Amino acid sequence: MSLVLVMSALSVLLLLLVSVPGSASQVPPHNETARVARYVAHHCDWGALATISTHQPVVGQPFANVFSVSDGPHHSGTGVPYLYLTAMEISVQDLQVNPNASLTLSLAQTPYCRKEGYDPQSPLCAHIILSGSIQQVEGSESDTAKMALFTRHPEMKDWPRDHNWFFAKLNITNIWVLDYFGGIKTVTPEDYFSAKP
Ligand SMILES: *[C@@H]1O[C@H](CO)[C@@H](O)[C@H](O)[C@H]1NC(C)=O
Ligand SMILES: *[C@@H]1O[C@H](CO)[C@@H](O)[C@H](O)[C@H]1NC(C)=O
Ligand SMILES: *[C@@H]1O[C@H](CO)[C@@H](O)[C@H](O)[C@H]1NC(C)=O
Secondary structure, eight states: OOHHHHHHHHHHHHHHHHHOTTOGGGSOOTTOHHHHHHHHHHHOSEEEEEEEOOSTTSTTSEEEEEEEOBSSSTTOOOSOOEEEEOTTSHHHHHHHHOOEEEEEEEGGGSSHHHHHTOOTTSTTSOEEEEEEEEEEOOHHHHHHHHHHHHHHOGGGGGSOGGGOOEEEEEEEEEEEEEOSSSOOEEEOHHHHHHSOO
């Protein structure tokens, strides 16, 4: 085999290796809505968390803010969105008054939608809205949360200690999925947690 052939075979192999994570082929079919929801929840490293503001001049109004999230290390997602929070944070102060919140996650936050040419508002650029309440996690679940977050967000371990960080999760009560034409779909938490992502 000529050197050129070997080189091009190698570059094809390299391309295959590089393009596998997050590739289009991995997004579950749109009729398997619970699996799509788990896929989106696992592949997004951050999301917009909406709280009811307690801060002037927008008291009582919706307030969406960016948070790093993780439902587990790569390829072992639990479906539970974990967060690393401090009471110094403006949205966390809202949550202390009213823990109800919604978390929006979109494949626009991964290379997928740009690669496919899907606008973030297109239903083909799958996105989910999870609502429920934010709860601090304790005991062994805080180890799970720590593993989930620190593997995906390595700089978290160096965040200032005097900020009193704690681990939390969204206790999901409602799930909406936009992954195709024909309107938004809902998935029950039971179907979501039992789905194979
Ligand atoms: C989704 O569609 C595929 C092919 O159209 C079909 O084989 C599969 O059973 C469907 N899955 C569900 C959950 O409806
Ligand atoms: C949070 O949401 C639940 C369920 O929708 C509702 O029953 C509860 O009153 C809400 N809590 C607050 C503080 O608004
Ligand atoms: C999650 O929220 C539901 C509905 O508000 C509630 O019944 C349940 O106790 C909560 N789960 C935990 C672990 O607190």
